[in-house]
Amino acid sequence: MNPEPAIESKFSPLIEIESLLDGETRISFEADVGERTKVAARLGLVSLDHLHGDLRIRPETDGDTVCIWGELCAKLTQTCVVTLEPLSSEIKAPVEWRFTKDVAYNGDIDLESEDPLEPIIDGTIDIGEALTQQLALEIDPFPRKPGIPYVNLTRSSKPVDSAPESQHSFAALGRLRDKTDENG
Numbered sequence: 101m102n103p104e105p106a107i108e109s110k111f112s113p114l115i116e117i118e119s120l121l122d123g124e125t126r127i128s129f130e131a132d133v134g135e136r137t138k139v140a141a142r143l144g145l146v147s148l149d150h151l152h153g154d155l156r157i158r159p160e161t162d163g164d165t166v167c168i169w170g171e172l173c174a175k176l177t178q179t180c181v182v183t184l185e186p187l188s189s190e191i192k193a194p195v196e197w198r199f200t201k202d203v204a205y206n207g208d209i210d211l212e213s214e215d216p217l218e219p220i221i222d223g224t225i226d227i228g229e230a231l232t233q234q235l236a237l238e239i240d241p242f243p244r245k246p247g248i249p250y251v252n253l254t255r256s257s258k259p260v261d262s263a264p265e266s267q268h269s270f271a272a273l274g275r276l277r278d279k280t281d282e283n284g
Contacts, residue, residue: 115127115157115224115225115226115227116223116224117159117166117201117220117223117224117225118223120157120159120166122159123158124156124157124158125156125157125158126154126155126156126157127153127154127155127156127157127227128152128153128154128155129152129153129155129227129228129231130151130152131148131151131152131228135151135228136148136149136150136151139151139232139235140176142232143232143235143236143239145176145177145178145239146176146177146178146179146186147176147177148174148175148176148177149175149176149177150173150174150175151172151173151174151231151235152172152173152174153170153171153172153173153195153227153231154170154171154173155168155169155170155171155195155227156168156169156170164200164201164220165198165199165200165201165217166198166199166200166220166225167196167197167198168195168196168197168198168199168225168227168230169194169195169196169197170194170195171192171193171194171195172191172192172193172194172195172231172234172235172238173190173191173192174190174191174235174238175188175189175190175191176188176189176190176191176239177189178239178240178243179243180243180244180245180248181242181243181244182244182245182248183245183248185245187243187244187245189239189240189243191235191238191239193234193238195230195231195234197218197230198217198218199217199218199219199220199225200217200218200219200220201219201220201223218230
């Protein structure tokens with residue numbers, strides 16, 4: 101059995117479908133500083149210190165569809181939504197996509213169907229874009245520094261932590277809401 105062919109490449113190449121061999125191809129992508137800076141700005145991150153993809157590509161027998169799967173790894177810094185301090189995290193996430201030459205989107209989204217096929221555009225797949233979109237799905241949309249208590253502002257509940265309600269950062273808003281409700 102022959103070893104799997106491997107392709108080392110920059111982070112955001114276009115993979116030409118015609119260049120893929122029958123069977124499985126391994127691809128490894130590493131984003132350089134400039135690419136990471138652009139992705140960090142696009143995703144609203146403080147910084148993106150590492151972005152890497154280890155992937156396998158296999159054309160399906162129909163000749164029009166390509167399966168890609170593997171792992172996305174990233175080290176990033178976001179801003180804590182409570183303290184506004186930098187908050188570092190690491191992401192390791194599995195990825196899996198299917199690309200096809202014949203994708204027609206009519207604008208309707210069927211929430212019950214499996215994930216839609218991604219388009220192969222002009223015979224190429226933009227792996228960097230696929231990884232960037234997957235990273236956007238993986239990052240915490242509300243990053244929170246460990247140890248910061250959650251505050252529940254509903255009228256029927258007390259805050260989760262033990263500090264007096266009057267000392268919480270949103271206590272004044274809660275009092276204002278109650279006062280507004282009383283005055284109609």
